[in-house]
Amino acid sequence: MTNLEDWVDGVESWGFRVVDYDEDTMYFEGIERDEDTMVTYRIAPGVFVAYINIKSRYHSENAVHSGRRGYRIAYCLNGNYYTHINDSKVLITSSEVFVGRAIPESKASYGTQEGIVAFNMMVAPDEIEGRTFLADLSREFVDVVKEIKDIGFTVKRKDALDEARGLIEALAKADRAGIGLMAFRLLATISKEQVSANRKRYFQETEDEFVAEMEQYLRENLKEPITLEQMEETFGCSKSTIINKFIHTCQYTPMKYLANLRMMEAERQLIDTNASMTYIAESVGYDNPSNFSRAFKQFTGLSPSAYRKCFGQSKNDK
Structure with a gap:
């Protein structure tokens, strides 16, 4: 043993x-x-x-x-x-x-x-x-x-x-x-x-009420230009309260978490669809494809086109 x-x-x-x-x-x-x-x-x-x-x-x-x-x-x-x-x-x-x-x-x-x-x-x-x-x-x-x-x-x-x-x-x-x-x-x-x-300081225990709702709000609005000010108004909490609650429960600030969600949705579309880079960029909140490509490479280490080539449908169908 x-x-x-x-x-x-x-x-x-x-x-x-x-x-x-x-x-x-x-x-x-x-x-x-x-x-x-x-x-x-x-x-x-x-x-x-x-x-x-x-x-x-x-x-x-x-x-x-x-x-x-x-x-x-x-x-x-x-x-x-x-x-x-x-x-x-x-x-x-x-x-x-x-x-x-x-x-x-x-x-x-x-x-x-x-x-x-x-x-x-x-x-x-x-x-x-x-x-x-x-x-x-x-x-x-x-x-x-x-x-x-x-x-x-x-x-x-x-x-x-x-x-x-x-x-x-x-x-x-x-x-x-x-x-x-x-x-x-x-x-x-x-x-x-x-x-x-x-x-x-963020490691201290705090209540996590509203966090699930906030997370769902972010997931449903990837295309929208969400700001902390909007979340403050939507959820009736101060920005500092929102940040503290979110980091405790979900590891990141809401804006960083939103950026991660956008990149993961872009990964999914690059793998599962043949959508254009411009369409994917716009669907995850980027008006400028160059900014999208830069953010995606920072997140994955690969450009969107290289990522699709490695992991996309044509690769998986071989």
Whole structure:
């Protein structure tokens, strides 16, 4: 028996089953589609990396299993997905690295489109052993993140994004040495991250009334030039109240969340339709296609035309 098997009990609630394992690696496949896979590597005592490769449109509800509690670093190279940390809804994307709590249950997790390539790195403080360099680095990371609340924080530094992409590349090749190297480089980078006092203020617990309505309002008005002033008038709350409530529940300010929704809708249209770039830009609130293209590349790392070429209908039909 290996403590990797702590991942097994109840993992079916996430939509996976174990198909094989060795001392430091556990292999999963999707219950509904065996082409959906996950591989979990133990790269050091208390440090684990799960490589997630889901071809389908992922969705799970009320997932609970006996996995570890601790802290996580998460990144999504292809696609985007939401998950919950208790009542906080967090988005994992390609434009930033998410850092937050790791808990073995979630009331809902789902992809925003078909196809997710991502990783979850988890650090379990109680399992870190010894006084080695890697153990000390793991403890340093825990010390940096131990005060965060459920909503976590995101890192957009170029070095962190490069290391996250490098880790995905090593995971895709099943390169164990590369996985360990890139994982600990990313841990070291995150450990140097300074979370601003203003951001920490948003970690404080607040009531989340109206947030679901605000989120729905944003989703239904992607084309409109929404402002905080409009939301203030619509929902009868001050701008500062709206921002605080929204960040606590949905990770971002309303305007940043709206920008993410627009980019994810653009991704969907580029994959599922043959609509023109001008039409897609206008449908997600951009009058200027050049501004849309610039924002899209910043979000995904690819221009809209390159994204359609990689993931669009013609690619999927081959």
